[in-house]
Amino acid sequence: MKKLMKAILTEGYGEGKIMETPIPKVYGDRVLVKVCYCGICGTDQDLFSSDCSFVEDGLVTYPIRPGHEWSGVVEEVGNQVTEFKIGDRVVGDNGVSCEKCENCKKGEFSKCKHLLNVGTIDPIYDGAFAEYFLIPARHLHKIPEGISLKEASLAEPLSVAYGGIKHMNITDNSIVAVIGTGCIGMAAVVLAKCLGAKDVIMIGRNPKKLEVAKSLGATVINTRESDPVEAINRLTDGKGADFVLECSGAKETFKQAIDLAAFRATVALIGFYANKENNVNIDTIVSKALYMFGVMGAVGDMAGALEILKTHKPNLLPIITDELPFNDALKGFIRQNYPNAIKIAVKICEE
Numbered sequence: 001m002k003k004l005m006k007a008i009l010t011e012g013y014g015e016g017k018i019m020e021t022p023i024p025k026v027y028g029d030r031v032l033v034k035v036c037y038c039g040i041c042g043t044d045q046d047l048f049s050s051d052c053s054f055v056e057d058g059l060v061t062y063p064i065r066p067g068h069e070w071s072g073v074v075e076e077v078g079n080q081v082t083e084f085k086i087g088d089r090v091v092g093d094n095g096v097s098c099e100k101c102e103n104c105k106k107g108e109f110s111k112c113k114h115l116l117n118v119g120t121i122d123p124i125y126d127g128a129f130a131e132y133f134l135i136p137a138r139h140l141h142k143i144p145e146g147i148s149l150k151e152a153s154l155a156e157p158l159s160v161a162y163g164g165i166k167h168m169n170i171t172d173n174s175i176v177a178v179i180g181t182g183c184i185g186m187a188a189v190v191l192a193k194c195l196g197a198k199d200v201i202m203i204g205r206n207p208k209k210l211e212v213a214k215s216l217g218a219t220v221i222n223t224r225e226s227d228p229v230e231a232i233n234r235l236t237d238g239k240g241a242d243f244v245l246e247c248s249g250a251k252e253t254f255k256q257a258i259d260l261a262a263f264r265a266t267v268a269l270i271g272f273y274a275n276k277e278n279n280v281n282i283d284t285i286v287s288k289a290l291y292m293f294g295v296m297g298a299v300g301d302m303a304g305a306l307e308i309l310k311t312h313k314p315n316l317l318p319i320i321t322d323e324l325p326f327n328d329a330l331k332g333f334i335r336q337n338y339p340n341a342i343k344i345a346v347k348i349c350e351e
Contacts, residue, residue, distance in 0.1 A: 007130035008329060009063040012050040016330050024134035031084055031140055032076040033092070033133045036351055037153035039069035039320075040332045040344040042182060043120055048333040053274070059121040066333075067127030068094040068118040068297075071143065071152035073351055081137045089351075091155040091306075093139040094118045094297045096125045109138060110299040129329065131349055141302055144310035150323075151316040153345055154187065158309070158316075159302040161187035161245065163295040164268030166304055168243040170195040177201045177232060177241035177260055178218070180248030181209035183343040184270055186216060186319045188245045191305070193217045194312040197243075201235065203228045203256075204248075208340045215318050232260040241265060249273045255280050258290065267292040320345045 005023045010016045026032045044066045046052035054060050074088040084090065097104050097112035104112050119127020127133075143152045161184050170176060176192040178185050181204035192200045193216065202213035203221045210220040221231045232241055240262035246253055249271025257267050258280065267290055285292060309316075322344040324332050331337050332344040 005131035006326065007065055008067070010044070010048050010066050010333070012047070012055070012060070012062040014049055014334070016048055016333060018327065018330070021130070023132050026076045026078050026134065028078045029080045029137050030078045030134050031074055031081055031090075031137050033072040033090060033135065033140075034075045035070050035072040035128050035131060035133050035348045036149045037071050038067045038128050038346050038348055039153045039157070039183070040329075040346065041069055041157070042335075045333055045335045047120065049335070053272070054121050061122050061124070064119065064124065065126040065129060066119040067129035067133075068120060069153055069156040070128035070133065071149045071155065072128075072133065072349070073149075075132065077137070084137055084140060084142075089143040089149060089152070090140045091143060091152050091302065092118070092128075092133075092135050092141065093299045093302055094156050094159070095299045096136060096139055097299065099136070099138070112299070115299070129346070129348075139299065141306055144306060144313075146313045147309055147316075149351055150320065150345060154183070154316050154319055154343065155302055155306060155309075156297065157183045157343070158187040158191065158305040160184050160270060160295065160297045161191055161247075162301045162305040162308070163298055164188065164245045164270055165191045165195070166301070167268065167293065168266050170197050170243060172196045173198055174243060175199050175201065175236055175239070175241045175262075176243045176245070177203060179203045179228075179244070179246045179253050179257055180250070180271055181206055181213060181342065182247060183319060185245070185247035186213060186342055188247060188270075189213055189216050189218045190314050190316065190319075191308055192243075194308050194314055199235070201232065201241065206340065209342055212318050212321070212342060228256055229259045236262070244268070245270060247271050251275050258284050258288070261288060261290055264289045264291075266290070268295050269293065270295045319343050323347060
């Protein structure tokens with residue numbers, strides 16, 4: 001086996017490079033994965049440009065090896081690993097636990113007091129934009145049969161959407177509204193459809209992205225053509241949406257999520273907001289008795305998302321609108337290069 005691998009380093013402020021670095025050594029409970037696909041997240045693009053609150057708040061130390069949306073094949077396992085073998089197709093959590101704190105010792109890795117963030121903010125664990133990725137076996141998951149490696153690279157954004165969906169008792173009578181036509185919004189559409197929602201309504205303004213949502217089974221509302229609150233009320237006979245996933249983080253969408261929600265609806269906030277919200281009537285949240293909560297990617301949610309994929313086997317490929325070879329990956333980190341992209345998948349290695 002060769003000793004060096006290619007990896008991406010983000011240096012911030014629009015700078016980055018593909019460099020050679022040693023392939024990590026395998027030991028103990030670690031698993032070495034040959035990375036086949038890695039998705040470029042909006043957070044990756046923000047960290048590349050440094051135009052984000054994380055940088056402003058001092059939560060980022062450059063250089064960063066990004067990459068937390070990946071799929072691959074097990075190349076080598078440590079001597080303590082029993083649940084994975086060479087050749088297994090796998091994906092991984094977006095956090096790495098310390099295994100030493102009191103919560104980790106109880107097996108509650110999602111509550112780790114020293115959790116490392118894969119490829120994003122401090123404290124950081126080197127990401128998967130590399131030919132090989134070393135990760136503890138406890139944070140790996142096998143890819144269900146029937147799901148390709150390319151589709152499986154969406155497992156992490158699906159797990160983030162699942163962080164909202166898991167608190168929603170979706171039935172065949174449920175109206176689910178999804179605000180935001182990015183990857184997590186599309187993932188929310190897929191999961192809500194798999195769980196049998198009566199109607200899943202995607203709200204956005206990019207016609208090309210809305211067409212993708214329609215192909216996934218959503219009813220679409222273009223905010224450039226219709227007021228979304230009025231449109232939702234027409235579609236629901238004035239009731240509103242039972243469940244709302246706000247995945248945009250745009251200036252007006254927090255208020256929008258509240259206004260289109262039904263009485264006693266559940267509202268999940270998944271988008272990051274660049275601006276403070278000053279025009280929200282808090283009394284609306286109270287008078288509607290809304291259950292509202294924030295969602296961050298969490299260790300443990302990937303297993304739930306994968307179980308839905310295993311059961312329903314939806315077609316995820318429409319979400320991946322662009323694919324780049326590894327040597328051209330840096331182009332994808334510049335948001336302006338791909339204004340209509342939902343997900344850019346970088347192909348790193350062959351299976």
